[in-house]
Amino acid sequence: MPVAADSGGRWALGFWGELGDRIVGAPSILAADFANLAEDVRRAQRGGAELVHFDAMDNQFVPNLTVGPVVAASLVEAIDLPVDAHLMVDSPDNLIPPFIEAGVASISxxxxxxxxxxxxxxxxxxxGCEAGVALNPTTPPEFIEWALPYLDYVLVMxxxxGFGGQSFIPEMADKVRRLKEMTDLPIQVDGGITAETAPIMVGAGAQVLVAGSAVYKGDAEVEMRKIIDAARGAG
Structure with missing residues (x-):
């Protein structure tokens, strides 16, 4: 867990601070079987996943309602991968303390x-968590320019x-390239990530690839490995 900042304002410890140049796969639990959530995560882990992406939605900021810190706490206890919480909610400040208490590694x-x-x-x-922001498809990178010193990573949607199974928006590769011109922060991408689109995003500069429907459409171990191998081949 991050405990101290270095001279550049970045946290010295934690998943994002220790990522380096690695390319990482992360299953999105949004597409998993919630009745067997921990085991579904373990299947993706056997395929090489190193992070779990936890989508919290409130039916206000997005038109969907998912899970919250109670489920996050149970998942953290049941698995041995860091959990990255993405708060797609209005008034996220109200949920940050309980997600921290749940033991997640990072929050965007x-x-x-x-x-x-x-x-x-x-x-x-x-x-004690690493901090990120998630940019909607039409939100420009410049919107967070003055927040960059206080971030550990950026998530590009x-x-x-709001929903899994949507089609990848190819113009988001240009957004990742623009962010790489602005910052050396790690970039995570989420939405329509497959073995075909992962190399595109890695080529643009992304390092952490969140995939839900593409992982859980079949054998999660096999599908996760396909995405990671394709991404690392591009890197």
């Missing part, structure tokens, strides 16, 4: 839903948030 928020982003990111880091 939607800057479109936050009034005081500096305060929100500071809250996440002060609680490659579909509109």
């Amino acid at each position: 928020v939607q800057p479109e839903a936050v009034t005081h982003l500096h305060r929100t990111l500071t809250m996440i880091r002060a609680g 490659t579909v509109n948030p």
Whole structure:
């Protein structure tokens, strides 16, 4: 868990701080079997996954309702991978403390839903988690320019948030390239990521590939490995 900042303002410890140049696969639990959630995560882990992406939706910011910190806490206890919580919610400050208490490793928020982003990111880091922002497809990278010193990673949504199984938006590769011109922070991508689209995003500069429907459409171990191998081949 992150405990101290280095001279550049980045946290010295934690998944994102230790990522280096590695390319990583992360299953999205949104597409998993919630009755067998921990085992579904383990299947993806056997395929090489190193992070779990946990989508929290409130039926307000996005038109869907999923799970919250109670489920996150149970999952953290049941698996041995770090859990990355993506809060697709209005007023995320209300949920940050219980997600920190749940033991997640990192938390990303939607800057479109936050009034005081500096305060929100500071809250996440002060609680011992790494902090990220997630950008909707039409939100420009410049929107977070002044927040970059307080971030540990950036998540680029490659579909509109809210539902799994959507089609990949190819223009998001250009957004990743623009972000790489602005910052050396790790970039995560989520939405329509498959063995075919993962190399495109890695070529643009993404390192952490979130995949849900493509992983859980069949054997999660096999499908996760296909995506990681394709991505690393491009890298």
